[in-house]
Amino acid sequence: MKVLKTLAIVAASTMMVSCGNQKPDVKSLETEIDSASYALGMDMAIKVKANFEKADTDLFLQGYRNGMDSTNMLIAQEDLNAFLGAFFQKQQAEKMKEQQEKAAKDAEVKFGDNKKAGQDFLAENKVKENVQTTDSGLQYLVLKEGTGEKPVATSKIKIHYHGTTIKGEVFDSSVDKGTPYDASPNQFIPGFTEGLLLMNEGAKYRFFIPQELAYGAQQRGAIIQPFSTLIFEVEILDILEQ
Numbered sequence: 001m002k003v004l005k006t007l008a009i010v011a012a013s014t015m016m017v018s019c020g021n022q023k024p025d026v027k028s029l030e031t032e033i034d035s036a037s038y039a040l041g042m043d044m045a046i047k048v049k050a051n052f053e054k055a056d057t058d059l060f061l062q063g064y065r066n067g068m069d070s071t072n073m074l075i076a077q078e079d080l081n082a083f084l085g086a087f088f089q090k091q092q093a094e095k096m097k098e099q100q101e102k103a104a105k106d107a108e109v110k111f112g113d114n115k116k117a118g119q120d121f122l123a124e125n126k127v128k129e130n131v132q133t134t135d136s137g138l139q140y141l142v143l144k145e146g147t148g149e150k151p152v153a154t155s156k157i158k159i160h161y162h163g164t165t166i167k168g169e170v171f172d173s174s175v176d177k178g179t180p181y182d183a184s185p186n187q188f189i190p191g192f193t194e195g196l197l198l199m200n201e202g203a204k205y206r207f208f209i210p211q212e213l214a215y216g217a218q219q220r221g222a223i224i225q226p227f228s229t230l231i232f233e234v235e236i237l238d239i240l241e242q
Contacts, residue, residue, distance in 0.1 A: 110226070111217075111227050115211060115227035118166065122137075122229060131208070138194050138209060140206065150199065150201075151239055155241060156240040158182050158237045160234070161174050162175045163230060164232075166228075171221060189209070189213065189214050189230075191207060204234065209229065209231070211230075215228065
């Protein structure tokens with residue numbers, strides 16, 4: 001992890017610099033060692049600031065001094081790596097969540113019409129003859145019943161699929177490519193996975209997948225815009241491994 005490497009360099013570099021008693025700021029750098037010492041301290045500070053904006057400078061310096069003289073340590077040395085690893089992992093996860101939430105809000109403003117169009121489509125489609133709806137909101141139509149076994153999430157299966165938007169735009173199709181696709185049900189978007197697990201070997205279904213069970217706020221390629229409801233025709237040709 002970048003932050004931990006930075007902090008490790010800080011720890012190593014402190015072995016080269018005398019802590020001693022606090023002295024007044026030096027106004028000029030007289031020797032090459034002076035310059036290297038100052039540059040190293042400044043470089044480390046910039047890196048820590050870039051990776052940890054909320055760092056408390058006083059506590060940072062207190063930790064530095066305690067590490068140099070090995071006294072009054074508030075965290076045991078053997079616990080440092082585990083603590084810092086967990087802390088920065090949590091910070092990274094929170095930052096990623098914030099970025100995803102911001103991206104979703106931005107996409108909502110720009111592509112909110114896609115969500116509305118999908119909701120309207122599904123509301124009309126739901127009442128059509130033979131269309132069934134699961135608790136999650138996935139809609140499906142049985143085009144052909146299968147007589148074989150049902151796959152489980154980790155089964156290896158051979159399928160044909162044809163994917164379109166609600167406008168009929170084809171974004172991917174093993175049928176058009178002329179080559180079936182081998183995969184496990186748990187490798188797909190949630191709505192596709194759920195649909196596959198409803199099917200028996202030999203069955204052919206049409207899935208109507210709400211955006212929240214597809215790619216949500218993500219753009220996928222040139223055709224699948226954020227909040228797109230997707231339609232797939234899927235046939236399980238063979239269960240290769242259960």
